[in-house]
Amino acid sequence: MKISSKDILNFLKTKREISLLFIVSKPQVTSHTIFLLIYATMEKAFASCLLTHLLLHYAMASSAMTHTNITTDQLALLSLKSQIISDPFHFLDESWSPAISVCHWVGVTCGSRHQRVKSLNLSNLALMGSIPRDFGNLTFLATLDLGSNNFHGNLPQEMARLHRLKFLDISFNNFIGEVPSWFGFLHELQVLNLGYNSFTGSIPSSFSNISTLETLNLRSNFIEGQIPKVIGSLINLRELNLRGNKLIGSIPLSLLNASRLESLDISFNSLEGNIPERIGNLHNLNELGIQFNKLTGSIPLSIFNISKIEVIAFTGNSLSGILPNGLCNHLQILKELYLHKNNFHGHMPTSLSNCSELQLLDLSVNDFDGPIHSGIGRLSNLQKLSLKYNHFTGIIPISIFNISSLQYLILRRNNVSGYLPREIDNLTKMQMLDLSENMFIGEIPKEISNLIELEGIDLAYNSFSGSLAMEIFNISGLRKISLSFNNLSGTIPSNIGSVLPNIEELYLMGLTYLVGTIPHSISNCSKLTILELSYNQLRKT
Structure with a gap:
């Protein structure tokens, strides 16, 4: 007998909601019907709270109707195979055959005790397809890795039956739809990676039910709304990555209760307000990324007490104030400090020299002044x-x-002056040297030719004088040379086509004393895309 939605609604006119649990246990009732049941018998707000729980009850009831074993595991995987529309490396075509034990299929691992599929790893196989509903019959599955494929569509609700699941990685695919609230029923989940998909909606508050969760990665989706306060209740959380979404609002204070957090990245959203002063409570943090949001105010001093932190990235906000002189008193293992594109001002803290492990320091695009210490x-x-x-x-x-060890020295557009010392040849690992738009004077030292790993040099808009530093043209790996608008004289080397085989950009504008002809060999610079020789005395042959 088929039970219709209309029949059930008529039945509920005389019965109270106590009848719901009886009705949803019927296998003929769909989840769509359950929606109608709930809203027909309860206030909407109360119904929304119970909806997920009733759906789970329905899923469990349906699961109980199907006795799962290794055969149903095999059928579930064959159903998945039937949904694969592209298998360019033929992994499933050649291995997933009913003639072979499912435990010997590519990517499949079975448990020794129950002989059930406990792990499925199909990552990086360029598979294209969708996930079938009977995937929920893999009830012994503990590890599922479908990362870096081309799966698409929605995640089936039946996956809520995978109550043994501990590791779920479906990153780098094309899944759509709202982030499922039924994740909250996977009570043993430790790693949930949904990064680089097209999920929408908000972050479900049901995540608070996954007390075992250690990694939550929702990076690069289209998730909206605020960061839910309940995230702070995930006491075992060690990595939270919400980078590259559409989140709004402020950083919830409750997030600071997740005291075991080691990595927090909420960059590239639209978060506003101040960075909470109590962020220093996250004393286990080693990576903190809050780049490209709309944050204001100053950096809380408590951050500089997080002794385990290795990366601080606040690029692209509207943070202001001065950097405290005790900046590196406790940050003994800090390796990367990104503060560029903000509104910081004042002098460079002398204590920066105490960050002895620092590998990258970016203070660019701010209002710092004074000397470089x-x-x-x-x-x-x-x-x-x-x-x-x-x-x-x-x-x-x-x-x-x-x-x-210095590879990049970038001082563009400041008021730095003086000579470029001969000791520059100590920087043998230098790849990019940009001193443009300053007030340097004197000759370009010949020792610069010892920078054999140099790929780009920009000395434009200074007051360098003397002859054109021919030594620069002997660094064969150079891809960019910019010496424009200086007081340099001389000629372009006639063999430029052979000595600079990798040159892509050559800027020699505004060199009043540059004379001679444009060498024929420049036509041999096959990678050259930009050649600027205007405003000088060069002539064609």
């Missing part, structure tokens, strides 16, 4: 130093040229 030369592990678009003055401390 000589103590920065003690950062013997520094690989990238970017101070561009500020108001730094004085000379480059000679100590910087003792940092043999």
